Each structure stands twice: as C-alpha cells, then as structure tokens.
Amino acid sequence: MILGIDIGGTSIAIGKLKNNQLIERKLTPTPFDKNLKDSLSLFIEMITPFICSKTKGIGIGVPSVVDTNQGIVYNVANIPSWEEVHLKDILEDKFNIPVKLNNDANCFVSGLKSFGEAKDYDNIIGITLGTGVGAGVIINGELYEGINTSAGEIGEMPYLDSIFEHYCASMFFTKKKTSGKEAFNLAQQGDKNALKLWEEFGFHLGKLEAQ
Known part of the structure; x- marks a missing residue:
C-alpha cells in the first residue's frame, strides 16, 4: 500500500492506495497557525493512523518549491513556519519507509498523465486553482520541473x-x-x-x- 498526501493551503488530504485504488481518505485542516515543532508534530499525528506494516512508501504534494533530491520544502503556502523543512528526512526517520516529495501542481499533472484524462497526451499543462494558482508541465511525456520544481509557479508572474x-x-x-x-x-x-x-x-x- 502507498500513502498519498496533498498539503493544501486550507486542508491536508491523506489517502491510502492499494493497487492504484483509493481505499481510504481523510481531510484535516492545515495547521497554518502553529510553530514549526507543533505543526510537524500535528502532521505526523495525522499520518500515523494510516501507516501499517504493508505501507511501502509515502508520496507528498506540497504547495511550494521543493528540492526533490534532498526532500526539502521551502516557504510552504499557509504554513508560515515551514520556511525550510527537511520533510523527507523527518518522515523517513519516523516511519522507516521511503518518502517522495514534489510540488502539488507537478503531482496533479503527473496523476493526469498516469491515470487520468491526459494519459494519451505527451505535452500537457495542468493548472491548479485553490488557495493559490500553479501549473504542472509535461513535455514529450516527461515532467518538466525547473529549478526546485519552480517551472510551474505561474501565480508569481x-x-x-x-x-x-x-x-x-x-x-x-x-x-x-x-x-x-x-x-x-x-x-x-x-x-x-x-x-x-x-x-x-x-x-x-x-x-x-x-x-
């Protein structure tokens, strides 16, 4: 089983997937008013009930620029205390399973390409609207991220x-x-x-x- 997490500006969605099918889902308010220590503790508390011996990994979409190699998130929307968080290391140390991070719009467009309406197309722009606005870009079938996943930060123009x-x-x-x-x-x-x-x-x- 895989755990998928979407850290939104107002809520955090946590889903458990088995054989690419969503079998459990929960929405929790984003801890926007907490300091770094408390917000991370709350985040881990949200995740823990979904973890079991069959959980093979965690994938997280974050509304921010992300160093996908190091697993670091920067200046996360609506969580002011998350200016630079080594989220991959924190969660892997806690749960001892692999963790992958990316910008939320990149996760969105990757999902469209792999499982959704865009799976038959090689060049895609997927726009996410919510607390902020962003885009995920796929060119010739490959996700185009730019530096620290910033290629789709169209809301900053x-x-x-x-x-x-x-x-x-x-x-x-x-x-x-x-x-x-x-x-x-x-x-x-x-x-x-x-x-x-x-x-x-x-x-x-x-x-x-x-x-």
Whole structure:
C-alpha cells in the first residue's frame, strides 16, 4: 500500500492506495497557525493512523518549491513556519519507509498523465486553482520541473498591480469580501453580483492562460 498526501493551503488530504485504488481518505485542516515543532508534530499525528506494516512508501504534494533530491520544502503556502523543512528526512526517520516529495501542481499533472484524462497526451499543462494558482508541465511525456520544481509557479508572474495569484485564486474572492464557495452558491442561484464576480475571475484566468 502507498500513502498519498496533498498539503493544501486550507486542508491536508491523506489517502491510502492499494493497487492504484483509493481505499481510504481523510481531510484535516492545515495547521497554518502553529510553530514549526507543533505543526510537524500535528502532521505526523495525522499520518500515523494510516501507516501499517504493508505501507511501502509515502508520496507528498506540497504547495511550494521543493528540492526533490534532498526532500526539502521551502516557504510552504499557509504554513508560515515551514520556511525550510527537511520533510523527507523527518518522515523517513519516523516511519522507516521511503518518502517522495514534489510540488502539488507537478503531482496533479503527473496523476493526469498516469491515470487520468491526459494519459494519451505527451505535452500537457495542468493548472491548479485553490488557495493559490500553479501549473504542472509535461513535455514529450516527461515532467518538466525547473529549478526546485519552480517551472510551474505561474501565480508569481506580474499582473496588473500585483501578481496573477492575487487575481486567479482564493485571494481574489477574499478581496471582494466573500469566498469562492459562497460566490459559487450564489451564482448557482442566479445572483447577478456573483455571476459578474465569476465573469471577472474568468477574465483574469483567461489572461493567465494566454501568457
């Protein structure tokens, strides 16, 4: 069995896979307000119940730049205390099983290529939208990472008075004093202001995709 973990900006998803099938899943809030020691302790507590004698490895997608060779994550989104964490070493020492790390968007596009709608294509860009915005890139069937998995950090590109991430992720809705979920629910009910908000969001996202 393999453990797959997605460290999101607001929640951490932990899934147990057997024969490439998801057999168990849990969502837990991201410990964004904890210091380094406490947040790592909480993270290990989240993982521990999923570990058993049949667990062969752990794969983790992280919303940050990642040194995949050394297993170091830098400046993780929404966990301010994770400025430089040797996560691979910490978890391998704790659980004594192999750990692989990569940027979350790279994990997303790799999953699309291996198991999803993109498995028949060799050149792919997969965009992730959430707390932030990023991209995973596959060229000629191979994941293109750049330095420390930074090739897909499209949210950091300059745009208008700031960067794309402020217009193509959750911060866009926060600045409008709402949330993506609330705006979605209102739009589903035909609310004109919410529909206009999504139209504006789509405009900015289109500008990003056109880069």
